[in-house]
Amino acid sequence: MQRQIPLVITFLAGTVMIMQYFIPHWPFSALQQLFNRWYLVIAVFAMILGIGNLVKVHWQRLYRRKSGWWYSVVLLLALGVMGIAGIGGGIERGTFFYYLYWNMYIPMSSTMFALLAFFVASASYRAFRARTTEASLLLGAAILVMLGRVPLGNYLWDKFPLVGEWIMDYPNMAGQRAIMIGIALGVVSTSLRIILGIERTYLAGK
Amino acid sequence: MSETVGIWIAALLTLGIFSFLYKDNPLYKFCEHLFVGISLGYYIAYYYHNGVIPKLYFPLVRQHNYFYIIPAFLGFLYFSRFVRKYAYLSRWPMAFVLGAGSGLSVPAIIQARIIRQMQGTMIDTITFSSIVMVVGVLATLSYFFFSREHKGFLKIASGMGIVYIMVGFGATFGYTVMARVSLLIGRAQFLLKDWLGIID
Amino acid sequence: MATAVVSSTLSVPNRDSVASEPPVPPREVVARDKPNDSGGSILVSWERSADDGGGRESVTEYRIFRSTPGGTFESIGSARKGVEEFADVQTIDGTEYLYVVRAFDGVSLSPPSTSEVVVSSAQWFHTGRTNILVGGVVLSFFVLWFIRKAKRGEELYIRPIAGLEAVDEAVGRATEMGRPIMYIPGIMDMDNIQTIASMVILGRVARKAAEYETPLLVPTSRSIVMSAAQETVKEAYLDAGRPDAYDSDKIMYLTDDQFGYAAGVDGLMLREKPATIFYMGCFYAESLILAETGHSTGAIQIAGTAMPSQLPFFVTACDYTLIGEELFAASAYLSKEPLLLGSLKGQDWGKAIFIALLVGGIVLVSLGFTRIIEWLATG
Numbered sequence: 039m040q041r042q043i044p045l046v047i048t049f050l051a052g053t054v055m056i057m058q059y060f061i062p063h064w065p066f067s068a069l070q071q072l073f074n075r076w077y078l079v080i081a082v083f084a085m086i087l088g089i090g091n092l093v094k095v096h097w098q099r100l101y102r103r104k105s106g107w108w109y110s111v112v113l114l115l116a117l118g119v120m121g122i123a124g125i126g127g128g129i130e131r132g133t134f135f136y137y138l139y140w141n142m143y144i145p146m147s148s149t150m151f152a153l154l155a156f157f158v159a160s161a162s163y164r165a166f167r168a169r170t171t172e173a174s175l176l177l178g179a180a181i182l183v184m185l186g187r188v189p190l191g192n193y194l195w196d197k198f199p200l201v202g203e204w205i206m207d208y209p210n211m212a213g214q215r216a217i218m219i220g221i222a223l224g225v226v227s228t229s230l231r232i233i234l235g236i237e238r239t240y241l242a243g244k
Numbered sequence: 245m246s247e248t249v250g251i252w253i254a255a256l257l258t259l260g261i262f263s264f265l266y267k268d269n270p271l272y273k274f275c276e277h278l279f280v281g282i283s284l285g286y287y288i289a290y291y292y293h294n295g296v297i298p299k300l301y302f303p304l305v306r307q308h309n310y311f312y313i314i315p316a317f318l319g320f321l322y323f324s325r326f327v328r329k330y331a332y333l334s335r336w337p338m339a340f341v342l343g344a345g346s347g348l349s350v351p352a353i354i355q356a357r358i359i360r361q362m363q364g365t366m367i368d369t370i371t372f373s374s375i376v377m378v379v380g381v382l383a384t385l386s387y388f389f390f391s392r393e394h395k396g397f398l399k400i401a402s403g404m405g406i407v408y409i410m411v412g413f414g415a416t417f418g419y420t421v422m423a424r425v426s427l428l429i430g431r432a433q434f435l436l437k438d439w440l441g442i443i444d
Numbered sequence: 445m446a447t448a449v450v451s452s453t454l455s456v457p458n459r460d461s462v463a464s465e466p467p468v469p470p471r472e473v474v475a476r477d478k479p480n481d482s483g484g485s486i487l488v489s490w491e492r493s494a495d496d497g498g499g500r501e502s503v504t505e506y507r508i509f510r511s512t513p514g515g516t517f518e519s520i521g522s523a524r525k526g527v528e529e530f531a532d533v534q535t536i537d538g539t540e541y542l543y544v545v546r547a548f549d550g551v552s553l554s555p556p557s558t559s560e561v562v563v564s565s566a567q568w569f570h571t572g573r574t575n576i577l578v579g580g581v582v583l584s585f586f587v588l589w590f591i592r593k594a595k596r597g598e599e600l601y602i603r604p605i606a607g608l609e610a611v612d613e614a615v616g617r618a619t620e621m622g623r624p625i626m627y628i629p630g631i632m633d634m635d636n637i638q639t640i641a642s643m644v645i646l647g648r649v650a651r652k653a654a655e656y657e658t659p660l661l662v663p664t665s666r667s668i669v670m671s672a673a674q675e676t677v678k679e680a681y682l683d684a685g686r687p688d689a690y691d692s693d694k695i696m697y698l699t700d701d702q703f704g705y706a707a708g709v710d711g712l713m714l715r716e717k718p719a720t721i722f723y724m725g726c727f728y729a730e731s732l733i734l735a736e737t738g739h740s741t742g743a744i745q746i747a748g749t750a751m752p753s754q755l756p757f758f759v760t761a762c763d764y765t766l767i768g769e770e771l772f773a774a775s776a777y778l779s780k781e782p783l784l785l786g787s788l789k790g791q792d793w794g795k796a797i798f799i800a801l802l803v804g805g806i807v808l809v810s811l812g813f814t815r816i817i818e819w820l821a822t823g
Contacts, residue, residue: 055347083319088667116281124289179414212380345635
């Protein structure tokens with residue numbers, strides 16, 4: 039019995055959400071917004087659990103003086119200070135929270151994002167040593183599109199931009215379309231299995 | 245004054261994250277743990293001010309909209325996992341999120357990824373490009389046939405499909421490279437201009 | 445048609461308007477209930493005044509008035525010249541309304557053009573979305589049909605998928621090297637189908653890890669996903685007969701923040717040095733950061749995602765990549781469960797029908813039957 043109730047909840051929630059797409063009449067019209075609200079509330083409770091987990095892991099590391107425990111101090115302090123500053127002092131411009139946000143969070147976040155430039159370079163370098171036909175195709179297309187987007191390419195041959203654009207609009211688009219269609223079929227199939235309880239390993243075992 | 249301090253902090257943290265490229269080192273470890281802590285603290289404060297207060301506290305406590313007890317109760321059930329006897333109840337909120345999420349995605353994805361794609365591929369003029377497109381869609385689709393062995397005609401078709409897929413991946417790759425490089429330029433500008441004042 | 449008194453709630457500017465005549469009124473004012481909505485809305489449309497875009501070209505805007513039969517007209521809004529439609533979004537369902545549209549030239553209003561009586565209501569079915577309903581029903585039919593067929597014991601074939609064939613080998617490698625397996629379920633939450641698919645695959649991977657007694661690390665970016673992952677892995681260890689080997693601390697939450705998570709996982713990778721890394725689920729820009737870092741540790745990497753924008757990066761950095769639909773096929777593939785294999789066959793039929801419709805549609809369109817494209821457009 040206790041294994042059945044979650045499946046019933048899943049079935050009802052899923053069916054109702056599918057129906058609301060086709061029924062403009064109230065109460066169905068309000069359902070999507072209702073789900074978003076409820077989901078937010080549930081996520082907040084779950085977040086308490088998540089934070090608890092993180093704090094527990096790092097507290098244990100600190101308590102038991104495991105190697106690198108001082109970094110856990112940094113993490114817990116940062117979490118505490120930022121969280122309390124934000125909740126207590128507000129998150130607008132001019133608050134202490136905002137100062138930390140602007141001078142710590144933003145620079146680190148942007149730098150992580152910027153790391154991608156290096157990673158793209160290292161990935162491309164590996165791809166240059168293309169050993170399979172597939173890798174060569176990928177590389178070739180990448181080079182053509184890149185040349186089409188860079189002033190250097192235009193300088194070398196004024197048709198590069200057109201070639202690059204054509205590749206994006208036709209063969210690339212064709213492949214993307216088919217991949218998307220396959221994904222959609224997979225999503226529908228998986229959702230059906232979840233809603234009907236055919237796929238249940240995560241929820242009720244076996 | 246605090247602005248200068250702020251810029252120095254930002255610059256040192258930027259370099260700290262960049263040092264990751266060299267290898268795992270104490271400065272990066274410090275920045276990493278700081279970043280995880282700060283980002284989580286940020287989200288906590290953000291969800292508090294934009295989620296909990298306006299969307300849970302106000303309706304429930306101020307406006308006495310008791311309907312909100314239901315999601316609050318479901319969320320609370322998450323904590324039941326700590327009590328062995330009632331631990332199974334923690335599956336209920338999960339079941340709701342899973343079911344509703346699945347249900348919401350089905351019609352939307354049929355519209356956006358099947359119907360709309362069919363619309364886009366139904367060409368009305370026959371040109372070299374449009375034939376390339378249609379052949380590509382058909383070939384790539386055939387690559388994804390799971391329940392049949394790829395022999396004979398299907399093998400040729402799916403082989404062509406892989407060609408299209410790889411060309412598509414390469415194109416996406418090349419397309420995003422420039423965007424990534426400009427991010428790097430942005431950071432370099434911050435370090436050289438705002439922090440060190442070497443360039444204007 | 446009821447006649448109503450038009451009350452002048454607008455003040456006409458005190459100018460010498462004797463000499464200039466008011467503009468020609470708009471014609472054919474039609475008011476109808478807005479279709480496919482939850483009520484409260486009426487669409488008013490008309491044909492332009494002869495003095496708009498022609499004639500004296502004096503019209504600057506149209507003014508729309510509304511009343512109930514026998515009541516007074518009130519102004520409810522205006523539309524620019526050249527526009528021939530107005531949406532009244534503040535109606536009460538079931539109440540009768542009348543609309544009047546008058547052209548305005550900056551000085552005076554045209555004589556009124558009145559509509560028939562109209563009532564707004566909510567609809568029970570969104571007719572503009574019929575095509576999606578049809579598509580969904582057909583698809584579901586095939587999926588369920590083949591699931592049923594599989595239940596009756598029919599043998600179903602599934603073609604080899606390289607990335608999934610390699611799972612056993614990858615887990616074995618970690619066991620031999622005495623290093624952990626890392627499983628990264630993407631950065632989106634449990635309401636995302638890719639994450640759901642990822643949890644199912646995690647269950648299968650965890651089962652193998654439990655059998656070989658290889659440690660399994662699962663860093664998550666969402667708290668709900670952390671809970672789901674813990675449940676999944678715990679069940680897997682139970683199924684494998686090793687409930688005591690389950691360590692809930694190995695499934696950890698880091699942060700909701702995209703790059704904070706990436707920084708944390710990178711650090712974890714460099715320190716724990718996993719021999720095998722799985723990336724399964726919904727990823728965004730952080731995908732390459734994770735995959736490249738993982739590659740630098742020498743781990744064998746198997747990725748799977750339905751995010752077309754991130755696939756190229758996984759393909760270049762990982763040893764095996766599941767492309768789009770292959771991610772959703774993984775659960776059937778790894779378990780070989782007949783019901784799941786049946787649903788895959790249904791998906792294949794969905795593709796076959798799509799191909800047939802596409803080819804048929806192209807033929808029809810090139811012969812001039814463009815109706816089919818209209819039917820595909822959604823309201």
